[in-house]
Amino acid sequence: MKKPRVATTSLAGCFGCHMSILDIDEKILDLIELVDFDKSPIDDLKEFTARCAIGLVEGGCANEDNVRVLRDFRKNCDILISLGDCAIMGGVPAMRNGIPLEECLREAFMEGPTVYNPERRIPDDEEIPLLLDKVYPCHEVVKIDYHLPGCPPPAEAIWKAVTALLENKPLELPYELIKYD
């Protein structure tokens, strides 16, 4: 029988949630018995190769590339999960949301106390994705089916969610596994 496929990505995140995926320890061996990874930093597949049962999205949308990848995940995954606080509410990157984008860029590249930038140029290479006006939670961009909060979410919560959903069971997290820090 063909195994269901799982895809993962990190948008505006720190890869902490991906570390938490790996933190399921020896269960990672059970996991690769259960599923095949598709597009994911874990196997370094850059594009989708087949339809996926589950997509795990870390990080919110801070730039246009994040939005493109997130839409691609929505298109290719049956179940889409926001993994961690950044995907759910923007997280630390969203701390810029109260500050106008121009001011952020000026501070980061021109006026910050440790900046050395004699040309006073804000990086504008066309390879660099354009920043959005603010950082958006994933469910404000596409439909998200489940949310696993935490910074990062406990490995146990990820394991429980993925295995329950693969077995078509309802996802019920016990008290200790819903945490926002």
Add this chain to the structure above:
Amino acid sequence: MIKPITFIVDGKEIRGREGQTILQAALEAGVYIPHLCFHPDLKPFGSCRVCTVMVNGRPAASCTTPIAEGMIVESSSERIREYRKILVEMLFVEGNHFCMVCEKSGNCELQALAYRLGITAPRFPYLFPKREVDASHPEVFIDRNRCVLCGRCVRASRDVDGKHVFDFAGRGPEKKVAVNSKGRLAETKLSSADKAVDICPVGAILKKGEAYMVPVGKRAFDRKPIGAEIEEKGTDLQS
């Protein structure tokens, strides 16, 4: 003599005394009704509506509604639970709650309510409002990003500390906790020993130099939901 009053919460008979509110009598009987702006040491204020219950079929804030003989209260039904979730979710999107970097995380009553209600993400869009921080005081700071306008600090400073350091200013989305000086917290009579400092349910008013003292796992709501102590008391009362 104070008149005893018997009423029903979720099918359970509760005995209270005349003059008590639904919330007071329920808590005393070991029945937890989620609440936020209410604090046992302060006069009820009725602002957050988290304590909403159905009283004889109509919604009412249990912290301000006095008990009456034979009253039928519904607190843990599916629809009340859903109302409460909506209210708590609104409190999250109205402010800037970055729990991952908040000193109050694990000991915060708002967060604990969300945990207890099983909220994994709010259904409303985040507003990301612009709010002010005042760290001018040597011992205390106020971070309005996390303020839920519960008015506990206002009541505690006025009624317990006798200083009236805090009050509300503005309306609607502009409403905020103001301090009673022209300028900043440093110019008020606030002291870190004030009740007003200890009583904030969230991480909006905090003492400096005390952050992250308790390790993760040992904080108030890491293992047990908010209200668990009250419910344990209730089980003891019955046995």
